[in-house]
Amino acid sequence: MAISKNYGKMFDIQDLALLRILLQDSRTSLQDMGQEVGLSTTSCWNRIKRLEASGAIQGYTVKVNLAQLGYQDTVIVQVNLESHTDETLYEFGRTLELIPEVVEAYLVSGDYDYYIRIAVKDTRDYERLLREKLYKIPGIRHSKSSFVLRTLKKSDTPFA
Structure with a gap:
């Protein structure tokens, strides 16, 4: 097959x-x-x-248990930008790449422009990240954060 x-x-x-x-x-x-x-x-x-x-296999790596490394919480942040120019999207993506706590970021269709998965130690660590990094990115119109309570499924492929 x-x-x-x-x-x-x-x-x-x-x-x-x-x-x-x-x-x-x-x-x-x-x-x-x-x-x-x-x-x-x-x-x-x-x-x-x-x-x-x-290219079906892109590389080899290890799986890391973030909680064992002190990152107990995962936050999903939904973001709307004020502008959607190529330059704005490029700069926003480039800035996200510089934030180590951002483990995944997606430009999406729908009500929000981006879904961002962030690993943090706790709620205070997330508050710090918001103040020191995320809210300093120019062009964010609105954001909405949701803490992950439990991961029900996590897979990199639809067949594994």
């Missing part, structure tokens, strides 16, 4: 199975992956290299 075309090649069920394994633990050995998906280690290696070359 093919799911995606990239560089003229189709990705199949075994490619997805390898991706699931790598998403769970990217240090899984080729031998263990081969046993789990029914392929030789060489076939696994070739498929992974093809996924990397196609």
Whole structure:
């Protein structure tokens, strides 16, 4: 079963199975992956290299438990800007990149212009971030903050 075309090649069920394994633990050995998906280690290696070359695998990283590092709270901030010029959008995005507590930011359609996910230690830390960083960004017309009470699902892909 093919799911995606990239560089003229189709990705199949075994490619997805390898991706699931790598998403769970990217240090899984080729031998263990081969046993789990029914392929030789060489076939696994070739498929992974093809996924990397196609851009389907963009890199390897670690998962970090932010709470263990002192960032107990996640805040979703919805922002409206006063202007929507290319320059304003570019500068706003560039400024967000400079704020370490901003872990994700999306330019969106709908009632707000941006959804921003922020990691903070507690409510006082969030208040500090608002005063010292977020509210100093020029061009914000309105913002609305919501503290995440519980994460029900978190996935980087729709198939893992």
